[in-house]
């Protein structure tokens with residue numbers, strides 16, 4: 001292999017390595033939507049309350065304050081707003097964020113949390129991928 005070919009191969013390797021890094025920043029919205037359906041959909045929908053409250057407008061909403069849902073006393077008193085960071089913390093370990101809460105579920109994979117939160121953010125931004 002000549003020097004220039006080796007350089008080109010090296011550059012392509014760098015490019016391939018850069019793509020996942022870029023996705024790690026923003027999250028994969030379409031994958032997040034599929035995960036939402038498969039992992040959250042048993043208890044949540046976007047526009048109606050089920051076992052858990054509707055989540056279509058959760059980004060930017062005060063925690064435990066959707067008027068027509070019966071929250072645990074702990075979540076109703078939590079006092080934070082659902083930012084992407086708070087959602088990450090909640091999905092990592094809801095009980096650590098809000099002791100006494102009632103959601104018995106978490107997403108153990110960081111990539112799954114990132115993509116689900118990216119999907120919820122896309123709804124807040126008015127750019128749903130549905």
Ligand code: HEC
Pocket residue numbers: 036039040041042043044051052053055058061062063064065066070071072074075076082087090091100101102103104105106107116
């Ligand atoms: C086994 C049922 C169940 C599953 C699965 C589940 N949740 Fe929940 N979720 C709940 C319940 C119940 C609550 C209300 C908790 C409380 O009142 O303490 C809740 C609350 C929430 C809240 C707080 C909303 C608010 O209005 O304050 C968010 C955010 C949330 N869930 C996100 C998710 C996401 C994202 C997933 C999928 C990764 C998921 N949940 C999976 C049952 C579930």
